[in-house]
Amino acid sequence: MRVLRVKAPLRAALVLFCLTLLLGCAAKAPNQSAEPESAAVSSGNETAAEAVETSSDNQTVAVEESGSVSPATEGERLDPELAAEAPEIPQELTPQQEKVLEEKTSELEFELDVKETETFVRYFKYFTARDSQGRSTRGRRAFERWLERARPYLPYVREVIRQRGLPEDLIFLPFAESGYNPKAYSRAGAAGMWQFMPFTGRKYGLEVDWWIDQRRDPYKATHSAVDYLTRLHEMFDDWHLALAAYNAGEGRVGRAIKRSGCNDYFEMTESRRYLPRETRNYVPKILAILKIVKNLEELGFKPIDWNYDPKLKAVDVPGGTDLLAMADASGVPWKEFERLNPAYRRTVSPPDITTKARLPQDKIQPALAYLEKPESRPYAGYSRYKVRSGDSWWRISRRFHVPIAVLKQVNKRYSNLLKPGQWLTIPAQGKALAVDTSVEKTRQVAKRRANYTVCSGDTLWEIARAHQISLSSLKQANGLTSGRYLRVGQKLYIPGGVVGGSSGSGDLREITYQVRRGDTIWAIARRYNVNPSHLLSWNNLTRHSIIRPGQELTIKVD
Incomplete structure (x- = not known):
């Protein structure tokens, strides 16, 4: 047998080539058979862009300013009842359910053909069933919760869809996407009640960054969703395929049509070869939801109140507004403000754009008064930091959990150099750093009872020592956690003290x-x-x- 001798340089090249092939295969293997498990809007041309925005664990995800994904403390996970496949319900259909399934007339003008496939019936049973004791099952309880959650938004969504001339069936699409939850995040990174992926959201006019996530704005995201659905229908000229593309992406549906040789959704989904399981179940799930909502009372659900008015009004919020102080000036508790405006991710609005905040109608005037004179309000959404020797942008970013780019943007700094003694403005981290209500009340009381004015060079320790009280008592009496940000002229309450400390009060x-x-x-x-x-x-x-x-x-x- 002849032995082929290979020169050393060629041998090394062959070894390197083989290693490259092995590493490439190892890197691709885990994702080759992956199938999406959570509803998310994606487009066929965003595969590469979205690759870095996908989380494979069970944590809720949110998009930071850089576009990467990190756990979102302010988001909510999708309801488990929105799983890709409805479980089997052991109970037989009741006569009322049978009647509803056979009913062909409806109050709404359904423009989607309701084809009662096996998957359709399974979802219909899951969302309407009661147990043997007559109690709501898990799926029915979820549907009741979604109806209540959708109540403030349904009239608005219907108005937008009517104005654009789209089928009114699409009003109920967010039931299948998020259970009408504006704060919902999927494991894949889709967000809001319309479940936009970051790339698609930005493509249709939604800001998605460290400051704000407009995919969670139920009003603005509705317009973007209508734009996207309109485009999908123009592409496929069929609403079943358009809905499939909303779930899986137009690229994937386009390839499925090409591979299957047909453009009928139900014919295509008879085989598992062309579309993922979630998408094969997605349209039947929507059709089951449509069947339920047109027969709510017959099925024992509360009817939809299409005249419901949440009595909210939008106000334009300039960039860099302290939302915490604005909410306080308007008399709106911070948690209520967050509920009404889920798009904001921080207690400060994005610095460079004007956004809209929704408030109760009777709170609009105080909010406008605050916005006219923001300098007269305490900047509760910011804190100040004095640069120390050895500090860098990276260290400060790590200490306060704020991206370097955001710190520079807020402070209008372009240089990487920092000088000791320099003051920086640090934006608050959202609700994690929001002022506690009880602490705020203590501060208000202390301000009214103030008997000491802070002077240049004062420290809390020196003030406490001079008035013979403990440092902790002084902090507690004034709702302070640190003396780092004492300001000259600041009023403090000294327990047991008398008015003093001010060189300008009265004749001396x-x-x-x-x-x-x-x-x-x-x-x-x-x-x-x-x-x-x-x-x-x-x-x-x-x-x-x-x-x-x-x-x-x-x-x-x-």
Whole structure:
């Protein structure tokens, strides 16, 4: 047998080529047979763009400013009842269910042909069934919850769809997508009641970044969804295929049509070869939902109130507005503001765009008054940070969990250099850093009872020592967690103290005091109920100055 001898350089090249092939196969293998498990709007041309935005674990996901995905503390997971396949219900159809299934007339003008496939009947049973005791099953309870959740949005969605001339069936599409939950995130990264993926959301005019996620704006996202559905129908000229494309992406449905050689959704889904399981079940699920909503009362559900008015009004919010302070000025609790405006991800609005916030009608005027004079309100949505020696953008970003690009944007900084002593504005992290209600009440009480004005050079420790109270008592009385951000002129309440600390209150007279053995600046200031910093200033002293027995000091008293 002849042995083929290969030169060393060629041998090395062959080894490298084989290793590359092996590594490539290993990298691709886990995703080759993957099948999506959660409803998400995607498009056929976004495969590469969305690849970095997909999470394979069970955590809720949200898109950060860079476009990557991280756990979303402010989002909610999709209801488990929205799974890709409805479970079997052991109970037989009741006579009422049988009657509804056989009924062909409807109050709504259904433009989708309701084809009663086996999957359709399974979803119909799952969302309407009661157990042997007459109690609602899990699927029915979920549908009842979705009807209640959809109540504020259904009239608006119907109005938009009517204006655009689309089938009114599409009003109920968010039932299949998210259970009409504006804050829902899927494991794949789709968000909002229309379940847009980030790429598709941006493509249809929705801002998705660190500050805001307009996929969760039920009003703005509705217009984007209608635009997308219109385009899908123009592409496929069939609503069943358009809905399949809404779920799987137009690229995938287009390839399925080409491979199967037919353009009928139900004929195509007779085989498992062309579309994923979720998409094969998606249209029957929607058709089952449509059958239910046109027969709500017959099936024992509450009817939809198409005249429901949530009594909300939109107000234009300029970029960089402190939402926490605006909500407080309007008399709207922060949790209520979040519920009404789920798109905001921070307590500060995006710096460079004007957004819309919805508030109860009777709260609009106070909100407009605040927006006209924002400088007169406390910036509760921001904190200030003084740059220390050794600090960098990266360190500060890690400390406050705010992206570097956002920190630079808020502070209008373009350089990578920071100087010790420089002040930076840090945007709050949303509800995780929102001011606690009880703490805010303490601060309001302390402001009304204030008997001390902070002076230059003051620290909480020095103020507490001068007034013979503990540091923790001083913090607790004023609702403070740290003394890092004391401001000159800030009012504090000193428990057990009297009004003092301000050099400009009332007519003052000067007296001369002769220092005795054992005296300190703090002891003298406490004896005459004056601010230690003022006492130092009146006598051209610093905190490090030494006073000696016999030395004369000037003291200004009432």
